[in-house]
Amino acid sequence: MKSFKKFFKWTLISIAALVLLMYIFDYGYILRGVRVVYFTGHNSAFIDDFPYFENAIIEKGNKTDTWSNHKNYNTVSPTSALEKSNNDWGTIAYVIIKNDSIWFEKYYDDFDENSKTNSFSMAKSYVSGLLGKAIMDGYIKSLDQPVSDFYPEYSYAKTTVGDLASMASGLDWVESYTSPFSVTARANYDDDLAETILNQKVVKTPGVEYEYLSGSTQLLGMVIEKATGKSLANYLSESFWQPLGSSDDALWQLDDDDNKLAKAFCCIGSNAKDFARFGKLYKDHGKWNGKQLLDSAFVAKSVTPRFSASPEYGYGFWLYNYMGKDFFMMRGHLGQYVIVQPEDNVIIVRLGHKKSPDNNTHTFSNDIKLYIEEGYKMLNQ
Numbered sequence: 001m002k003s004f005k006k007f008f009k010w011t012l013i014s015i016a017a018l019v020l021l022m023y024i025f026d027y028g029y030i031l032r033g034v035r036v037v038y039f040t041g042h043n044s045a046f047i048d049d050f051p052y053f054e055n056a057i058i059e060k061g062n063k064t065d066t067w068s069n070h071k072n073y074n075t076v077s078p079t080s081a082l083e084k085s086n087n088d089w090g091t092i093a094y095v096i097i098k099n100d101s102i103w104f105e106k107y108y109d110d111f112d113e114n115s116k117t118n119s120f121s122m123a124k125s126y127v128s129g130l131l132g133k134a135i136m137d138g139y140i141k142s143l144d145q146p147v148s149d150f151y152p153e154y155s156y157a158k159t160t161v162g163d164l165a166s167m168a169s170g171l172d173w174v175e176s177y178t179s180p181f182s183v184t185a186r187a188n189y190d191d192d193l194a195e196t197i198l199n200q201k202v203v204k205t206p207g208v209e210y211e212y213l214s215g216s217t218q219l220l221g222m223v224i225e226k227a228t229g230k231s232l233a234n235y236l237s238e239s240f241w242q243p244l245g246s247s248d249d250a251l252w253q254l255d256d257d258d259n260k261l262a263k264a265f266c267c268i269g270s271n272a273k274d275f276a277r278f279g280k281l282y283k284d285h286g287k288w289n290g291k292q293l294l295d296s297a298f299v300a301k302s303v304t305p306r307f308s309a310s311p312e313y314g315y316g317f318w319l320y321n322y323m324g325k326d327f328f329m330m331r332g333h334l335g336q337y338v339i340v341q342p343e344d345n346v347i348i349v350r351l352g353h354k355k356s357p358d359n360n361t362h363t364f365s366n367d368i369k370l371y372i373e374e375g376y377k378m379l380n381q
Contacts, residue, residue: 128316
């Protein structure tokens with residue numbers, strides 16, 4: 001009994017020392033990550049984690065543009081392959097929009113059409129769109145304006161705002177989702193996100209090649225806030241969320257209640273049909289209800305590869321040729337997708353808990369192919 005008490009005592013002392021050292025050496029964010037993820041029964045970030053973070057509200061407007069139902073609304077059942085994958089991979093929403101009408105929708109796991117879930121990196125598409133809007137509004141001169149105009153810390157580099165949006169920043173950033181010591185984990189759980197980002201140096205020649213880095217979008221979000229004098233949530237609300245007639249307020253996760261800096265690289269909380277509106281805006285060349293919300297030339301540039309060696313990415317959007325068709329998409333961790341095929345006037349939205357097992361083995365995992373292929377089989381029945 002005495003030996004057990006001694007062991008217990010030294011275990012507590014060791015844990016307390018470890019916690020103290022983590023805070024001393026600025027790794028306290030790991031404890032927050034453990035508390036948010038493992039203490040809630042998860043093993044990674046999860047789609048309904050908003051109660052564990054501070055959030056800004058992206059306000060909807062007074063008018064909702066309700067999606068109309070297609071004449072063939074929900075007349076076709078999911079294919080067996082689609083239904084199996086939806087169950088196996090934890091889909092919570094699968095929606096097909098044809099000719100701007102809801103052709104099919106189904107929700108799973110006690111989620112419904114109004115449930116808010118985490119966009120993860122789909123938020124990068126919104127931030128790129130806000131860059132285009134800031135240029136249109138005159139807050140930012142062009143895609144070629146230097147980042148150093150807003151953050152003199154980068155006066156030694158030639159990185160432009162366009163480099164940030166097209167993932168060509170040259171930042172010293174390791175895009176790791178598994179290591180708790182990675183800068184990506186720190187960005188997600190730290191309470192001073194600006195400090196984390198501004199500690200990242202430009203170590204490669206910017207504007208030369210594509211390299212997907214969440215830090216690029218975070219720095220872009222900070223530039224937009226500084227240029228406009230508005231929070232990202234407020235600027236998104238007035239620029240797109242309200243004009244697009246979104247049905248519900250959305251949330252944007254913040255680093256903490258003091259700094260109130262939005263996680264520009266991720267973490268907008270909304271529902272499938274409100275997410276789909278941004279895909280429709282780009283499908284329609286930046287126009288909504290006859291009003292040009294975003295410059296059509298910027299939209300076209302966004303869904304065109306910047307670098308011929310990297311045809312999979314434009315400015316904030318993923319680009320994918322499959323089944324002889326060109327798709328562009330918003331894309332996020334664990335398989336959050338808004339997939340758009342403009343010529344067929346089709347938008348496919350999938351939200352859920354995980355991707356297919358081949359995740360991270362190649363650029364476009366098999367779940368993306370399946371959601372497209374099986375969706376088109378349904379459309380062609």
